[in-house]
Amino acid sequence: MPDTxxxxxxxxxxxxxxxxxxxxxxxxxxxxxxxxGGVFLYxxxxxxxxxxxxIWLDMIAALxxxxxxxxxxxxxxxxxxxxxxxxxxxxxxxYFKDAGRYSLMLGxxxxxxxxxxxxxxxxxxxxxxxxxxxxxxxLLHYIANFxxxxxxxxxxxxxxxxxxxxxxxxxxxxxxxxxHPAWLVLSxxxxxxxxxxVKRREHRYLDWNAYIEHEEVxxxxxxxNVSMFTNVSHLExxxxxxxxxxxxxxxxxxxxxxxxxxxxxxxYRTFARDHDLPMIILRLIILFGIIMVWxxxxxLSVVIGLFGIYVIVLQMSQIYSAQAYLLWPKVWPVDRTxxxxxxxxxxxxxVFVISLIFGIIFAAIHPALxxxxxxxxxxxxxxxxxxxxxxxxxxQELSD
Amino acid sequence: MVLQIEHLTGGYSKTPVIHDVSLNINKxxxxxxxxxxxxGKSTTIKHILGLLRPHSGEIRVDGITIGENAExxxxxxxxxxxxxVLYEELTLKEHIQxxxxxxxxxxxxxxxxxxxxxxxxxxxxxxxxFPTHFSxxxxxxxxxxxxxxxxxxxxxxxxxxxxxxxxGIDSLIDLMVEERNGGRSILMSTHILATAEKYCDRFAxxxxxxxxxxxxxxxxxxxxxxxxxSLDEVYLKITGGGIDNA
Numbered sequence: 317m318p319d320t321x322x323x324x325x326x327x328x329x330x331x332x333x334x335x336x337x338x339x340x341x342x343x344x345x346x347x348x349x350x351x352x353g354g355v356f357l358y359x360x361x362x363x364x365x366x367x368x369x370x371i372w373l374d375m376i377a378a379l380x381x382x383x384x385x386x387x388x389x390x391x392x393x394x395x396x397x398x399x400x401x402x403x404x405x406x407x408x409x410x411y412f413k414d415a416g417r418y419s420l421m422l423g424x425x426x427x428x429x430x431x432x433x434x435x436x437x438x439x440x441x442x443x444x445x446x447x448x449x450x451x452x453x454x455l456l457h458y459i460a461n462f463x464x465x466x467x468x469x470x471x472x473x474x475x476x477x478x479x480x481x482x483x484x485x486x487x488x489x490x491x492x493x494x495x496h497p498a499w500l501v502l503s504x505x506x507x508x509x510x511x512x513x514v515k516r517r518e519h520r521y522l523d524w525n526a527y528i529e530h531e532e533v534x535x536x537x538x539x540x541n542v543s544m545f546t547n548v549s550h551l552e553x554x555x556x557x558x559x560x561x562x563x564x565x566x567x568x569x570x571x572x573x574x575x576x577x578x579x580x581x582x583x584y585r586t587f588a589r590d591h592d593l594p595m596i597i598l599r600l601i602i603l604f605g606i607i608m609v610w611x612x613x614x615x616l617s618v619v620i621g622l623f624g625i626y627v628i629v630l631q632m633s634q635i636y637s638a639q640a641y642l643l644w645p646k647v648w649p650v651d652r653t654x655x656x657x658x659x660x661x662x663x664x665x666x667v668f669v670i671s672l673i674f675g676i677i678f679a680a681i682h683p684a685l686x687x688x689x690x691x692x693x694x695x696x697x698x699x700x701x702x703x704x705x706x707x708x709x710x711x712q713e714l715s716d
Numbered sequence: 717m718v719l720q721i722e723h724l725t726g727g728y729s730k731t732p733v734i735h736d737v738s739l740n741i742n743k744x745x746x747x748x749x750x751x752x753x754x755x756g757k758s759t760t761i762k763h764i765l766g767l768l769r770p771h772s773g774e775i776r777v778d779g780i781t782i783g784e785n786a787e788x789x790x791x792x793x794x795x796x797x798x799x800x801v802l803y804e805e806l807t808l809k810e811h812i813q814x815x816x817x818x819x820x821x822x823x824x825x826x827x828x829x830x831x832x833x834x835x836x837x838x839x840x841x842x843x844x845x846f847p848t849h850f851s852x853x854x855x856x857x858x859x860x861x862x863x864x865x866x867x868x869x870x871x872x873x874x875x876x877x878x879x880x881x882x883x884g885i886d887s888l889i890d891l892m893v894e895e896r897n898g899g900r901s902i903l904m905s906t907h908i909l910a911t912a913e914k915y916c917d918r919f920a921x922x923x924x925x926x927x928x929x930x931x932x933x934x935x936x937x938x939x940x941x942x943x944x945x946s947l948d949e950v951y952l953k954i955t956g957g958g959i960d961n962a
Contacts, residue, residue: 553804554804555804555805555846555848557846559844567813568817569823573813573816573817573822573823574817574820575817575818575820577817578814578817578818581810581813581814581817582803582805582806582814585805585806585810586805589805590805642801642803643797643801644801644803644814644818646765646766646767647765647767647790647793647795648790648815648818648819649786649787649788649789649790649791649793649818649819649820650787650790650818651786651787
């Protein structure tokens with residue numbers, strides 16, 4: 317049975333990925349990617365023509381590759397497998413081999429993209445032999461790291477500790493091989509030693525719970541990444557108490573303590589205590605801010621800023637969807653339109669603050685044209701208005 | 717009459733799960749809704765809450781249907797589900813505040829009412845914690861606190877004793893009796909028949925989606941000619957010991 321089990325699961329996973337890809341790579345995002353990719357390559361090629369060989373360039377190339385050489389492992393195991401597949405444990409080899417191949421393929425596109433950028437950077441000051449060695453060693457690290465990571469699931473070794481160690485070995489090996497090809501020997505020794513170390517600590521029998529838990533974490537991570545672009549109903553929301561934010565959280569008082577304000581009260585808490593959302597939004601603001609500063613061009617800064625706000629508004633709407641489908645809004649004696657109205661109030665206030673940050677970044681880059689920054693809050697308001705309507709419409713259809 | 721169900725037929729899809737169910741609950745009454753797994757108890761409760769649309773029949777709470785005025789209809793109800801459903805991002809205090817706002821209760825009144833309930837269920841030291849980190853029994857107690865502070869005319873409680881410790885069960889029974897004495901009504905679905913026998917005024921026995929018997933324990937004993945029998949015995953006779961439903 318396990319021999320035939322993997323293929324349908326892999327097909328289901330591919331189907332899930334293609335389903336969400338349609339939402340992620342929509343026409344707006346593709347236009348943005350084309351513009352951003354073109355501008356990035358144009359700037360990079362221009363920059364490389366003016367640069368001379370330096371250890372810092374090697375460092376950038378090694379750093380970039382090191383971050384991408386940490387492939388995840390997707391076993392596609394399910395909680396029920398921990399019970400029903402136990403008798404088949406000794407016959408799971410084919411299943412895990414297939415899972416390994418599939419996991420390696422899933423991460424390869426990022427490695428190829430990184431390798432192209434690293435290759436361009438390394439053309440400054442390195443010959444073809446060193447570049448080829450660098451790329452070959454990267455491939456070796458990718459495969460070795462994968463096997464080490466996979467085996468480590470079946471050990472007591474801390475996952476939190478393992479990733480930084482692999483990253484350090486990656487960057488050290490790649491940096492040294494760029495300095496002298498002979499350092500390749502050290503890389504091979506390090507990888508061999510790491511592999512041995514993990515293998516020795518591997519449990520004799522399969523730790524089903526660890527594999528299943530690892531798969532759940534990986535799947536949830538995938539959903540979280542997708543949720544940056546679209547609503548994901550399967551995402552298990554996690555929250556953090558963040559007690560230090562309590563004094564900042566708005567609470568209706570006196571006559572306002574009523575059903576009209578209750579969902580606004582809820583939305584602020586959902587946002588502030590969401591495990592990932594505040595950090596995702598902060599990262600997006602920083603990322604888009606850096607790109608705006610780097611591009612420098614006024615039109616590009618505006619387009620990138622507007623796109624940043626668009627992505628953030630998309631993020632914010634997941635809070636509405638998470639609340640609207642719960643049991644209590646259907647049972648409490650509160651008109652459902654209050655959820656929508658409260659969401660509008662909460663989201664307009666939040667999006668206004670975020671748009672203002674983009675406006676300030678823009679005004680700082682182009683002080684003489686600061687007045688153009690007004691476009692950000694206006695855009696924030698309009699996109700939020702349109703998205704809110706789409707979400708309500710979807711909710712109404714599902715409620716019916 | 718607090719609850720009137722008349723000839724209710726309904727279910728999750730076009731195929732009905734419950735058929736022609738009728739049931740009335742008077743003011744100040746505890747009614748036990750009893751049936752085997754899959755008999756239709758939860759479906760009946762979901763229809764009363766307005767989570768499902770009846771295929772036919774009518775449900776009135778305090779004289780109004782959900783179609784006439786959903787907000788008014790729901791204001792007379794509080795629901796405690798079998799499995800606790802809580803907001804992961806809210807503290808216990810914030811759950812109380814949300815419930816208070818939903819039912820139009822002032823914050824001070826709500827916290828005052830909740831204070832007593834929290835002491836009864838020994839949750840008073842945990843008011844600023846996330847209830848989702850509590851044990852299942854403690855989560856159920858949070859649900860009870862939120863429902864009882866609303867003081868509606870009708871409580872709908874699905875398996876109220878599930879997951880509660882003996883002290884919790886005792887406290888809940890005391891509260892239910894107190895609420896009944898205060899003129900409020902309770903519809904509870906349960907499998908703990910020995911406890912139900914002691915505290916319910918009437919029983920509605922549902923089997924295969926049909927209301928097969930209804931009345932006080934004495935009335936049921938008379939109807940099935942089982943004088944001196946316990947609710948368990950009466951129930952097993954009415955439902956055929958579950959043999960037909962297996």
